[in-house]
Amino acid sequence: MLTAAKAALLLVLSNIFMTYAWYGHLRDLKDRPWYIAAVASWGIALFEYLLQVPANRIGARTLSFPQLKMMQEVITLAVFVPFSVYYLQQPVKRDYVYAAFCLMGAVYFIFRSRGEG
Template identity: 50%
Template sequence: MNPYVAPVVMLIASNVFMTFAWYGHLKFKMTPLWIAVMVSWGIAFFEYWLAVPANRIGSSVYSAAQLKTMQEVITLAVFAGFSILYLKEPLGWNHLIGFTLIAAGAAFIFQTR
């Protein structure tokens, strides 16, 4: 797989796992916290199996700062979809503006010298 594309695809997949690990339990607030933690930890295991190789592969063509920035932008995009589709929480204009400003800041990281 292309080292420019593979990290992006793998980070998207890892973020789906990460988002479920961190926020999926919010729909099950009656479940004991220790169970939520253990289930989340189990889900996060698979996230690591994607994120670590994504960063290793990506480091051949991206800087660490670029990989981290990519991770954060992907995290916001995945979380926005998760919030709307899974948690049924709407995103407002303030979220859109905030996410846009973060994306604009991220664009500077990818500028060549």
């Protein structure tokens, strides 16, 4: 399980970079041309890949590909919601809770049986 925890930590860090690359320019570069935002986002995304690729390689040692992808999706939501609320100043919505429950169900079904189809 230590291997999966290492992968999860790297995925959290990579998601912080990628969430900022995808959405940070909407606040920080809103008055700049789109191509400036695209180049800046691409530069930030490079750091995301330097964390994400090793995370997936580490995680693939002990997790199936669907489990690895589900872990990524849960981490994505866990990073995006606080970013959206605190950085982009979006209101907290009940739908975030509903989305989290849906993901918990997906996690259950993906992780409930190891090695079975």
